[in-house]
Every structure is written in C-alpha cells, then in structure tokens.
Amino acid sequence: MRNNFVMATHNSYAFGNAIAANQHYNISTQLKDGVRVFLLAVLKNPDPTKSDIELCHTSCELLDAGTAADTLQNIATFLQNNPNDIITIFWRNYFSNLTAADIKTASDKADQRRPIYMLNHFLYTEVKSGPLDIDLPTRVTANLTNSASLQKHAQNCTTIFKQFPNFITVDFYDQGSPNLNPFSIVANYNGVQYTPTTYGNGVLPNDIATSNSAKIDLQTSLFTAFVSLLIVFIFAVVEL
Known part of the structure; x- marks a missing residue:
C-alpha cells in the first residue's frame, strides 16, 4: 500500500440526490466500479432506545444512511465473492460521541515508522439557513474538481512530500473528464494503462440542490439537527 496511489471515496455511504450526499452511487456500485477505500462517519443512533x-x-437528521453493520455486511459479502481483493476503511466519529469501546481501532498498533498520508480533494459550498452556516458538497462542478485540479493537487503534494500520496479522497468519484478523472490519475501514477469507462449505471441522481423543495428540506433538516445538538449539549452540561 505504501508504494501505491489509491483512490478513496469521501463519505462513501452518503449517496444519491440528498442535499448532503457526497457520492452519486451506493457502496455496492462503488465496489463494482473498482473503489476499494472507503471513508465512513459514524454516530450513535439518535433514538435512545436503540444501540445501533x-x-x-x-x-443523522441531515443524512442517515442506515447502520454501519449493514454496510459492513455488504462489504463482507463482496469480499467473500472476491477473496483476492483488499478493502480499506477509514472511520470518523462526528462530535466524538462514541467511546473507544464502541469502535475498535488498530491505529495504536500501526507501524509508525512507515507513515502513510492522504490527499483530500473535494469542493464544498457554504449555504446559509437562518442562524446556521453549513458546507455542502458541490455536485455541479465535480467534473472540474476531479480532473485537472485533482491532478495538479496530487503533483503539488508529491513535490512537497517527496512521495506520492497513498490515498486521494474525492467526492462524486464518477465525475471528471473522459481521460482525466480520479481513476485515470491514479492509474497514471501507478504506471497502469487506463481505459475510459462509464462509472455507475450511467444515470445520475436528480440534482435537487436548486429546487425549492430542497431548500425547504434543507432548512427543516438543519433546524432539526441544530435542536438535536442543542439538546445533547444541554444534557451533557447537566450531567457534568
């Protein structure tokens, strides 16, 4: 892995036409397209009666893609059918509401003498909704973000760190130009010939970001999320 340049999908589970989606297609489709590195963000179920x-x-009020267990089972099934493939998963916990007992991590066992580094390359747009400011994935320019801009970013990082990034993380992995996209850039750095391919099923989810209903849904989701976080904060203060 240290000598290879591998593409990862950012918030791999957040797909479709949701306002906060980072990908067009689900993890099953990503696996079919050749994605082997996934970034997953986890939170405790907001329902206090559930332990998922x-x-x-x-x-979770903004975007909930279901349980981590279901996604891991999906990946496990793929590996059972493709035993020679290797899957890498990076975990992230928003607001650190999980303890070490909730998620086992091997980071403390990693060989720190062989560090790896990840290049994050994606574009967000700030949206205002009442008192809240939120950064949302910029879907409409992903074809530009994932082409020459990505290639230049990778070249700059290689110059600075004197080695290729081990991972590049992108939103909307299927976007880019036919001959300059996340897959072709990775192939070029790895010295592998790239063959232009159609990713996903060739049909993009409807972009709801500009619709009136989307704006209403966003405001409702943000307000609900804000109230939920406020309740959690108050509860934490009371416990202290």
Whole structure:
C-alpha cells in the first residue's frame, strides 16, 4: 500500500440526490466500479432506545444512511465473492460521541515508522439557513474538481512530500473528464494503462440542490439537527 496511489471515496455511504450526499452511487456500485477505500462517519443512533451505530453525515437528521453493520455486511459479502481483493476503511466519529469501546481501532498498533498520508480533494459550498452556516458538497462542478485540479493537487503534494500520496479522497468519484478523472490519475501514477469507462449505471441522481423543495428540506433538516445538538449539549452540561 505504501508504494501505491489509491483512490478513496469521501463519505462513501452518503449517496444519491440528498442535499448532503457526497457520492452519486451506493457502496455496492462503488465496489463494482473498482473503489476499494472507503471513508465512513459514524454516530450513535439518535433514538435512545436503540444501540445501533449509524452512518450519518454531520448529523443523522441531515443524512442517515442506515447502520454501519449493514454496510459492513455488504462489504463482507463482496469480499467473500472476491477473496483476492483488499478493502480499506477509514472511520470518523462526528462530535466524538462514541467511546473507544464502541469502535475498535488498530491505529495504536500501526507501524509508525512507515507513515502513510492522504490527499483530500473535494469542493464544498457554504449555504446559509437562518442562524446556521453549513458546507455542502458541490455536485455541479465535480467534473472540474476531479480532473485537472485533482491532478495538479496530487503533483503539488508529491513535490512537497517527496512521495506520492497513498490515498486521494474525492467526492462524486464518477465525475471528471473522459481521460482525466480520479481513476485515470491514479492509474497514471501507478504506471497502469487506463481505459475510459462509464462509472455507475450511467444515470445520475436528480440534482435537487436548486429546487425549492430542497431548500425547504434543507432548512427543516438543519433546524432539526441544530435542536438535536442543542439538546445533547444541554444534557451533557447537566450531567457534568
């Protein structure tokens, strides 16, 4: 892994036409397209009667993609059918509401003499909704973000760190130009010939970011998320 340049999908689970989605297609489709590195963000289920760990984007009220267990089972099934493949998962916990007992991590066992580094390359747009400011994935320019801009970023990092990034993390991995996209850039750095391919099923989810209903849904989601976080904060203060 140290000598390879591998693409990862940012918030891999957050897909579709949701306002906070980072990808167009689900993890099953990403696996079919050749993605092997996934970034997953987890939160405790907001329902206090449930113990599930959810895959959520910032807040489960904003985007909840279901349980982490379901996604891991999906990946496990893929590996059973493709035993020679290797899957890498990076975990993130928003607001640190999980303890070490909730998620086992091997980071403290890693060989620190062989560090790896990740290049994050994605564009967000700030949206205001009442008193809240939130950064949302910029879907409409992903074809530009994931082409020459990504290549230049990778070249700059290689010059600075004197080695290729081990991972590049992108939103909307299927976007870019036919001959300059996340897959072709990775192939070029790895010295592998790239063959232009159609990713996903060729049909993009409807972009709801500009619709009136989306703006209403966003305001409702943000307000709900804000109230939920406020309740959690008050509860934490009371406990202290």
